[in-house]
Amino acid sequence: MKQLSVFVVFSLLVSECYGGCAEVDSRTEAVAGEGFLLGCISCKTREEVPARATVDWHFKPAGEEKFRHIFHYDHPNATVFHPDFSDRLEWHGTPDPDVQTGAVYIQNVTFNDTGTYRCTFHRTLLLSLSHQLVVVEKEVELTVVAEASPELVAVISEIMMYVLIVGLQLWLIAVLIYCYKKTWDEHERHEARRALRAQAELLQEKENCGGDQPDKLGEVASLE
Template identity: 45%
Template sequence: MVLYAQRGERVHNTSLCHGACVEVDSDTDAVVNEGFKLGCISCKMRGEVPAEATVEWSFMPKGESEFTTIYSYKDLMSDIPDERFYERLDWNGSKKTKDLQDGSIYILNVTWNDTGTYRCIFNRTLIFTSFKFHNDTTKIVHLNVVPRLTRGIASILSEVMMYVTIVGLQVWLVVEMIYCYRKISVQGEEALRESAAEYLAIASESKENCAMVAVTE
């Protein structure tokens, strides 16, 4: 079963043998001198139809106005025509198949110059019995290179709320345990008092019976 997911948008069912494909957006913040995955997923709408696809990545640096091809993947082979990315790009998409749905690539050793806009183009051919159908899908990634990743305010608030919830649940559990203990204790004392009262009543009745027998004799 194949499942591609990072931050979900929509799900396209393919076929029972291929599972599900999820089209998602790529992350956009890369840390300098570290690796980064440029995500590009294009789900095949007709999962039962054989297909072949190629992927081409282009890059437009920040401040420029034209794209330059930096990576292509076709027939299970890759090519890096841009010397700026020699030995720094690696295929991170669908493996051992020409029917590509994940065209992601991985950037090794991100530099400040990698900031800019990346374009991923899927060129897919659906192979029907009597004809072939071609279509292109384009994905855009605006990459921002940062010195280090910072946590957003939403993430911090979520973590704080999680800890508050955990502490609140623990306090509630302690209160419930104390309440249950007191309730059981009170019920136990009432049961003891009832048992003692029954014992005294039986003893008193026995004493009266003995006195009546003595008077009769």
């Protein structure tokens, strides 16, 4: 549902902001019993030209040869033609006559909804000299499954999360080892300096003792 909401918001944004219109492919896997957004986007090549568009959806069930007309949108009216989709299709496309996002939402998806969906834009460019009709068709191969399969992005994100966790742990261990080694080296240098000072003091004491001994011998000789 989170990915569905993101797709709906993105579709509405690109349809309302013509300068940022981007044609995004629809998802192709639905879960039985849940809702599904059939995405279909057709951006105008010349945004400065006013236009009006209608959208038709056709459906060909798996194993059949013919398409059946199931939906038509001509702002502001949306019409469902086929009884199999009665009360199950909702318009989630551009809410104005210049349609660029022709998405429809299927409620309560069933396994019978598996098949090919064809989205057709009939766009009339309102040119100053004459009107020009442009027809754009797109198809979506929909598969209905009992349970949602893990999305590739989600799997990659999970893998990257574990890699990041392991990497942080290794980095923390390396930092601890470095800090311990640095502390130990500092301790060794401190002990070495203490040993040198102690040795220097001992040598100085010996030198002082050696310097006083001749004086004491002279005092003894004078007393004699």
